[in-house]
Amino acid sequence: MAVDGSNPTRIMVAVNESNVLGYPHASTSSRGAFEWTLDKIIRNNYSGFKLLFLHVEVPDIGGFDGSGITGASRPHFNNEKCKDLGTRGFQLLEYFIKKCNEIGVACEACARIGDPKEVICDEVKRVQPDFLVVGSRGLGPFQKVFIGTVSEFCVKHAECPVIAIKRSQAQTPADPAED
Helix, strand or coil, rough: CCCCCCCCCEEEEEEECCCCCCCCCCCCHHHHHHHHHHHHHHHHHHHEEEEEEEEECCCCCCCCCCCCCCEEECCCCCHHHHHHCCHHHHHHHHHHHHHHHHCCEEEEEEEEEEEEHHHHHHHHHHHCCCEEEEEECCCCCHHHHHCCCHHHHHHHHCCCCEEEEEEHHHCCCCCCCCC
């Protein structure tokens, strides 16, 4: 944690959209990872941390135009390029930025296009956060074979400490692949 006069601890939080109808809204796993980070790490030390939100849009899904990076910092999400982006990824990131602005936590956000597990690890290497927080859907061994898990890949390959936050039992749907 940052001490007065030092640089804030930079936490990258990988977020994704829900695959349940009603988009755009954050997935249960992403919201859980974000809320856990606020409750267990940041607590009330808002000036000691900076959250770096990363959303990776899978190619050809949702009309993401591949514009690359979108950026924002407290108190406004006002980058001109972002206003014109109009993508679902932008709307997702806006949810997290708004929450940070409400409580006074510094933040930035970017959206990328590609394979989420690869892009997250590449961004960790480029940005060099103090650690990475990812949500985990809690898939069983059979589902992991067919679906794969981004969180497991990041734990093994990201070049920084990784915290994978599992969904609570109450948040787990009948089909764990739903998020």
